[in-house]
Amino acid sequence: MPVSEFDLIRQFFSRATAARADVLLGIGDDCALLQPPSGRVLAVSMDTLVEGRHFLPGSDPVALGHKALAVNLSDLAAMGAEPAWATLALTLPGADTVWLAGFMDGFAALAAEYAVQLVGGDTTRGPLCITVQVHGFVDPDKALRRSGGRAGDRLFLSGQIGDASLALAMLQRGAVFPPEFDSLRRRLDRPEPRIALGRLLRGRAHAAIDVSDGLVADLGHVCAASGLGAVIELGRLPVSAAVGEQCVRGNWQYALAGGDDYELVFSVEPAQVDALLGVCADASQPIQEIGRLVDDSGIALVYPDGRVSKETPFGFDHFRT
Amino acid sequence: MPVSEFDLIRQFFSRATAARADVLLGIGDDCALLQPPSGRVLAVSMDTLVEGRHFLPGSDPVALGHKALAVNLSDLAAMGAEPAWATLALTLPGADTVWLAGFMDGFAALAAEYAVQLVGGDTTRGPLCITVQVHGFVDPDKALRRSGGRAGDRLFLSGQIGDASLALAMLQRGAVFPPEFDSLRRRLDRPEPRIALGRLLRGRAHAAIDVSDGLVADLGHVCAASGLGAVIELGRLPVSAAVGEQCVRGNWQYALAGGDDYELVFSVEPAQVDALLGVCADASQPIQEIGRLVDDSGIALVYPDGRVSKETPFGFDHFRT
Numbered sequence: 017m018p019v020s021e022f023d024l025i026r027q028f029f030s031r032a033t034a035a036r037a038d039v040l041l042g043i044g045d046d047c048a049l050l051q052p053p054s055g056r057v058l059a060v061s062m063d064t065l066v067e068g069r070h071f072l073p074g075s076d077p078v079a080l081g082h083k084a085l086a087v088n089l090s091d092l093a094a095m096g097a098e099p100a101w102a103t104l105a106l107t108l109p110g111a112d113t114v115w116l117a118g119f120m121d122g123f124a125a126l127a128a129e130y131a132v133q134l135v136g137g138d139t140t141r142g143p144l145c146i147t148v149q150v151h152g153f154v155d156p157d158k159a160l161r162r163s164g165g166r167a168g169d170r171l172f173l174s175g176q177i178g179d180a181s182l183a184l185a186m187l188q189r190g191a192v193f194p195p196e197f198d199s200l201r202r203r204l205d206r207p208e209p210r211i212a213l214g215r216l217l218r219g220r221a222h223a224a225i226d227v228s229d230g231l232v233a234d235l236g237h238v239c240a241a242s243g244l245g246a247v248i249e250l251g252r253l254p255v256s257a258a259v260g261e262q263c264v265r266g267n268w269q270y271a272l273a274g275g276d277d278y279e280l281v282f283s284v285e286p287a288q289v290d291a292l293l294g295v296c297a298d299a300s301q302p303i304q305e306i307g308r309l310v311d312d313s314g315i316a317l318v319y320p321d322g323r324v325s326k327e328t329p330f331g332f333d334h335f336r337t
Numbered sequence: 338m339p340v341s342e343f344d345l346i347r348q349f350f351s352r353a354t355a356a357r358a359d360v361l362l363g364i365g366d367d368c369a370l371l372q373p374p375s376g377r378v379l380a381v382s383m384d385t386l387v388e389g390r391h392f393l394p395g396s397d398p399v400a401l402g403h404k405a406l407a408v409n410l411s412d413l414a415a416m417g418a419e420p421a422w423a424t425l426a427l428t429l430p431g432a433d434t435v436w437l438a439g440f441m442d443g444f445a446a447l448a449a450e451y452a453v454q455l456v457g458g459d460t461t462r463g464p465l466c467i468t469v470q471v472h473g474f475v476d477p478d479k480a481l482r483r484s485g486g487r488a489g490d491r492l493f494l495s496g497q498i499g500d501a502s503l504a505l506a507m508l509q510r511g512a513v514f515p516p517e518f519d520s521l522r523r524r525l526d527r528p529e530p531r532i533a534l535g536r537l538l539r540g541r542a543h544a545a546i547d548v549s550d551g552l553v554a555d556l557g558h559v560c561a562a563s564g565l566g567a568v569i570e571l572g573r574l575p576v577s578a579a580v581g582e583q584c585v586r587g588n589w590q591y592a593l594a595g596g597d598d599y600e601l602v603f604s605v606e607p608a609q610v611d612a613l614l615g616v617c618a619d620a621s622q623p624i625q626e627i628g629r630l631v632d633d634s635g636i637a638l639v640y641p642d643g644r645v646s647k648e649t650p651f652g653f654d655h656f657r658t
Contacts, residue, residue, distance in 0.1 A: 040378055044562070045483050046415040046546060047380035049475070052373045057361055059368035060456070062470065064426045066463035094367040105385045105426065105468040135381070142387035143464040147426040149383065154370070162366050225367060241365070 028113075028120045029104070033127040033134045038100065048135035050101055056153040061091035067144035072187065077115045079205040080146065081122025087228065088150040089130060089209035090278040094226040096160040096218040097152035099130040099211060104137035105147040130211055158218040160282065165223035165242030167311040169283035172221075172292075172303045174210050177231055178259035179203035181274025196258045207278040213301045217282055220292050224282035230273035232315055232328045235281050242283075245312030248272075251320040254304040272317070272328060283309050349441045350425070354448040354455045359421065369456035371422055377474040382412035388465035393508065398436045400526040401467065402443025408549065409471040410451060410530035411599040415547040417481040417539040418473035420451040420532060425458035426468040451532055479539040481603065486544035486563030488632040490604035493542075493613075493624045495531050498552055499580035500524035502595025517579045528599040534622045538603055541613050545603035551594035553636055553649045556602050563604075566633030569593075572641040575625040593638070593649060604630050 030043050041049035052058055065084055067073055085102060092099050104123070108116070127134065132150070183200035186193060210226070217224055223242055225234045231248070239246050250271075255263060259270050284292055289305075296303050307318075314326050351364050362370035373379055386405055388394055406423060413420050425444070429437070448455065453471070504521035507514060531547070538545055544563055548555045552569070560567050571592075576584060580591050605613055610626075617624050628639075635647050 040477055041480070041482065046412040047382045047418060047473070047480075049416075049477060049480055050379040050381060051477075052379055054375055058371040058373055058379070060371065060422075060424065060472075061368045062424045062426050062458050064428060064459045064461045064468070066428055066461050069461060069463055091367040095370075097368060101381075103381065103383045103470060105383050107385060107387055107466055137383050138385045138468070140385045140387050140390060142390055142466060145428055145463060145466050147385070147459070147468045149424060149470050151381075152368070156361055156370065156372075159362070159368075159370055161362065 028116050029134060029137065032120045032124045033132060036100065036131065036133040039133050039135055042133065042135045050135065050151070053153055055155075057156045057159070059092055059095045059097035059152045059154050059159065060149060061088055062147060062149040063087045063091070064145065064147040076205065077118035078122035081119040081124070082126050082206055084146045084148045085123050085126045085132070085150070086207045086209050087278060088148045089126070089132075089211060090207065090226040090228065092150055092152040093210040093214035094160060094224050094280055095152070095154060096158060096214045096224070097154040099132045099150060099152045101135045101151040102127065102132050103149045104134060106137065107140045107142040107145040109141070109144055154218070160214070160217055160221055160224035162223055162225055162238045162241035165238055165244055165283040165309045166285065167244055167309055168286060169222050169309040170286055170289055170305055171235070171246060171248070171281065171283055171307040171309060173231070173254055173281050173306045174213050174279045174301065174303050175277070176254040176256050176259070177227065177277050177279055178262070178270035178274045179256050180207070180276035182259055182262065182270045184276070185270070194258070196256070200256070200258060204276055207276065209278060210280045212299060213280055213296070213303070216292070216295050216299060216301060217280070220288055221282040221284050224280055227277050227279050227281055229275050231281060232272045236315060238281070238283065239309070239313070239315065242309065244309045246307060246309050246315045247318060248307040248315060249318045252304065252306050254302070349437050350455060350458065353441045353445045354453060357421065357452065357454045360454050360456055363454065363456045371456065371472070374474055378477045378480070380413055380416045380418035380473045380475050380480065381470060382409055383468060383470040384408045384412070385466065385468040397526065398439035399443035402440040402445070403447050403527055405467045405469045406444050406447045406453070406471070407528045407530050408599060409469045410447070410453070410532060411528065411547040411549065413471055413473040414531040414535035415481060415545050415601055416473070416475060417479060417535045417545070418475040420453045420471060420473045422456045422472040423448065423453050424470045425455060427458065428461045428463040428466040430462070430465055475539070481535070481538055481542055481545035483544055483546055483559045483562035486559055486565055486604045486630045487606065488565055488630055489607060490543050490630040491607055491610055491626055492556070492567060492569070492602065492604055492628040492630060494552070494575055494602050494627045495534050495600045495622065495624050496598070497575040497577050497580070498548065498598050498600055499583070499591035499595045500577050501528065501597035503580055503583065503591045505597070506591070515579070517577070521577070521579060525597055528597065530599060531601045533620060534601055534617070534624070537613070537616050537620060537622060538601070541609055542603040542605050545601055548598050548600045548602055550596045552602060553593045557636060559602070559604065560630070560634070560636065563630065565630045567628060567630050567636045568639060569628040569636060570639045573625065573627050575623070
C-alpha cells in the first residue's frame, strides 16, 4: 500500500513533540497559530543540512534528527533566547518509514529537553535536505547581538573546540580509528546547544556568536559587526587531548577553522568577569578566557612561543572554491 | 575571485526587501529579532519547492522567486492572516549570481506588494531546493481554520481552477503550444496569493483552504477536519475556456485534481452569502459558488448530466506511487 505524504506527516510529525500552551493550532492546517508572550520579542533562525555537504551519505537518522534541531537551537543560545517552536522542511528521496522514525526520535528527544514543539513544515521528495526553523523569546534589551562587543572586553569560549572537525577529518580519511575517535565523533554527530549558558549570558555578555563555521571565521563576524579586532591567545584555547596533539604539531586548523562544534564565543566587560565565572561554575557551564577585543581590525593570533600573526586558516564556506 | 556564501547573502538578501518597523534585527546575526503586535497571534507556514518535482529544470529564476514566496503567502491568505516576515533557505548547485539576482528580483517584487520583509535564512550548496517560511498576524477568533465548516454551508471558489495543471501537462507533452498557452502558463509560473480575499473572509467564512494539491484533495481536508462531507456541482466550477474544453471531453482532472492554482475554497453560512457576494464584488474579487457542505463524509460530484459519483481523481501527492 502506498504511503502518502499526509499519512507520513500524521504518523511522525503530529505526535513528535510535546504540546505547548502557546500553540493555538499546530500541524494540520494551512498555518500554525502561535501566541508569543507579551513584552518579549521573537528570535528566529533557520539552518539547512544537505546530504554530502553537511553530513555523510548513510548517516544515522537519529543523529541527523538531533543535529538538525541542535544547530538551530545553538543560534537561539547565541542570542540568549528561550526556545519555543520549530518548523521542519524535509526533502527525502523516498518514503522510508524506518529512516523517518529514527529521524523523528532524534529530533523529538532534543525537542523534549528544551520544551520545543514542532508546529509545522513540509515534506517533499528529492535529494535529502533538511531545513529547520526555530522560534524563541528574548527581552529585546538583553538579546546577545554580534554588534555588542566593546574594546577591552575579554573573550570567552564555552566547552572545547575542534573535536567535531577532527572527527570529520578522521572519517574522511577512513583509516583505523584511534581509541578517542568515539568521543570526538559524538561531538560531531550530537552537538549540544548551549542554551543554559546563553541564559546566563543575558545581561552579562556584550556580544556572542555560536561557532558553526570555525572560531576565527565566527569571531570575525563579531569583530566586523562591533567594528573591532580581536586577539586570541592560542595557548589558552580549551581543547581535548586529541585536538591539543594536533595543535602541538602545528595543525591549528581544527581548533581555529573547524566548524560544527556549536560552542559559544562571547565578550565580557572586565568588571563582569568574576561574577560570570562564578555563575558559570555554579551552573557547571565550563567557559575559558581565550583573548580580548581590541580597538583594531582583524584577528591576531598569539602562538604559545610568543609569535603573533594575522594569517589564519579560513572557516568552512559552502561557496568558496 | 571566489564568491563566498557571506558575500552572496550580503549582496542579494539584505537589500532584497523593504524595512519594516517591527523588525528589530534582520539578516546578519544568529537570529532575527521580531516584534509581534499585541492582541494578535502569529500565523506561520513553510513550503518547499524542489527542482524536478515542483518546477522543471531550467525554470526562469524570476518566476521561481515569485512562486516560492507566493505559495507560502497563499497559506496566510487561506488563514485570513496579514503577511509580515519571511525566511528563505536556498540550496543551490553553485554560486550563479545571475540566477540569484533573478530569483531575488521575483521574490522581492512580490514581497514589496505585501510589505513582507526577508529577515533571515540559510544558503547552502546542493541540488536546487527552495524552502520559504512566512509569518503573518491574525486575530485568533477570526482565523479561518479548516475545521470551521458547518453542515449546510455554501462552498465557494475564488478565481478559476485547473489552468496551472493544464499548462504543466502541455509543457510535459512538449507539443506545439496553442494560443491560450501563455495565459495558462502565467497561472502556473506566477500564482497570485489571494491575500485580499482572505482579508474579506475573516469573520465571514467558516472554513477555508488554498488549493495547492487539487480541489478534491484540499476540500477533502476541510471535510475531514470539519467532520463533514461535500457536494460539488461540476457545472458550476469556474474554469477558463481551455480547461472547460477539457471538462467537456471528460478530462476533469485539471479542474478537480490539478495542483498549483492557489485559489481559495471556503465555506459560508447561507445567511452570509449575499453580504459576502457584495463585498467581493465591491473589491473586484471574483468568487463562484460550487456546492455545499453536508452531514455526510467524502465528496460527491454532481456531473452536468445529473450523474452523481464519489469516484474522484487524486490530488498531487509527492509520495503516492
